[in-house]
Amino acid sequence: NAGVTQTPKFRILKIGQSMTLQCTQDMNHNYMYWYRQDPGMGLKLIYYSVGAGITDKGEVPNGYNVSRSTTEDFPLRLELAAPSQTSVYFCASSHRASGGTDTQYFGPGTRLTVL
Amino acid sequence: AQSVTQPDIHITVSEGASLELRCNYSYGATPYLFWYVQSPGQGLQLLLKYFSGDTLVQGIKGFEAEFKRSQSSFNLRKPSVHWSDAAEYFCAVGSYNQGGKLIFGQGTELSVKP
Numbered sequence: 001n002a003g004v005t006q007t008p009k010f011r012i013l014k015i016g017q018s019m020t021l022q023c024t025q026d027m028n029h030n031y032m033y034w035y036r037q038d039p040g041m042g043l044k045l046i047y048y049s050v051g052a053g054i055t056d057k058g059e060v061p062n063g064y065n066v067s068r069s070t071t072e073d074f075p076l077r078l079e080l081a082a083p084s085q086t087s088v089y090f091c092a093s094s095h096r097a098s099g100g101t102d103t104q105y106f107g108p109g110t111r112l113t114v115l
Numbered sequence: 116a117q118s119v120t121q122p123d124i125h126i127t128v129s130e131g132a133s134l135e136l137r138c139n140y141s142y143g144a145t146p147y148l149f150w151y152v153q154s155p156g157q158g159l160q161l162l163l164k165y166f167s168g169d170t171l172v173q174g175i176k177g178f179e180a181e182f183k184r185s186q187s188s189f190n191l192r193k194p195s196v197h198w199s200d201a202a203e204y205f206c207a208v209g210s211y212n213q214g215g216k217l218i219f220g221q222g223t224e225l226s227v228k229p
């Protein structure tokens with residue numbers, strides 16, 4: 001049971017390039033999330049998904065897109081990279097049971113630099 | 116507005132000393148409260164959580180936290196800190212009706228002196 005895995009671990013992009021950050025979970029969780037973490041700022045929610053085919057914006061969605069075609073995968077796409085997107089990106093998942101147990105499990109993160 | 120405040124950006128304690136990390140929240144609904152720990156270069160690991168019931172909750176690694184509704188606080192404590200506890204600690208709040216979304220505080224970095 002690997003939990004939440006993210007690839008790549010590190011990436012350097014040039015301004016205007018695009019890329020996809022991959023996230024996979026093997027816990028059969030219905031909820032998945034993407035956060036960015038900037039120094040001294042905590043985590044900000046970019047997008048989240050409550051199940052396959054359903055996604056919604058979080059607090060800071062501009063410049064990003066997501067899709068959720070399967071329960072396991074929740075990729076995050078950057079279409080036109082900008083220096084403001086330099087950050088550490090975390091994917092998380094949780095199981096939303098009837099009792100509302102929303103403990104989120106996090107991946108190891110992707111450190112992205114845009115130059 | 117919903118928010119989480121961790122007033123201390125950085126705390127240094129001596130090994131063996133007690134620790135208290137503060138967390139205050141502003142939230143309209145009945146809150147679910149969490150403490151996560153992040154070691155350098157790692158993802159976040161859940162230390163403990165409060166959903167309902169006993170307001171003093173026990174977590175992993177000897178940590179505990181107390182929910183005080185009247186003070187809108189959920190402070191994290193440990194009676195005796197170990198050098199391996201040096202990390203960044205995040206408080207987060209959510210609720211059942213918010214689609215599982217969490218609001219995180221800005222984090223408190225803990226350093227441990229030998």
